[in-house]
Amino acid sequence: SKITNQPTFSVYTESTAFQEESGIDLENLNVWSSCWGQDCHFSDSFPVIVKTFYPAVIMQSNLPEFDRVVQIIRNPVDTIESFYRMCQEVPWLASRRRAFEYHIKKEVGEYKKFYDYWRRFQADSEIPLLSVRYEDLLENPEHTIRQIFNFLDISHLLEEENFQQILAEEYREPNIGRAVMEYTEEQITQMKSxxxxxxERHDYNALMERFQRYWK
Structure with a gap:
């Protein structure tokens, strides 16, 4: 949103201020909009971008028809610990609060379900899907964002000066693997297995090996 001054949408139940401009039928799709850019507005030349954790979050099953998919992938060690903290803070996730050791066991299955679903989708569907590693967004944001814009066919909407300014303002040192300290060695070993x-499919082997050496 900061780069394009366009809203993105999430599949939840809140209403959206962009309903009339976007033409989204909230009787069939409940969404809320988020926008961090100044003078953010919805443009006919910009695609409706909907964020979802489906199928891991089943309440987001009311997906609209879509033309393309950008799948954001993150290593499981950081993903599962981050979601644990989110469950402690977000009211609508209260039912998923549990001790960390049980959270790991449950969410390893959810992690597999999420990625297996979209892998099958990619194999069975003619709809284009781009897989992007979250770590690449952190370590090489300019290249990765350009890759996403090219895939969505909106590179022509990228204002270069604004883009470079945001990259400079938003850059922070990647903190990949910070969550490893929350696990035991046995938990990391089991997760790796x-x-x-x-x-392996998403080139996380070296990263998982590094996590496993944390206690050595």
């Missing part, structure tokens, strides 16, 4: 196929 349980999610081996996914971590």
């Amino acid at each position: 349980d999610l081996k196929a996914i971590t």
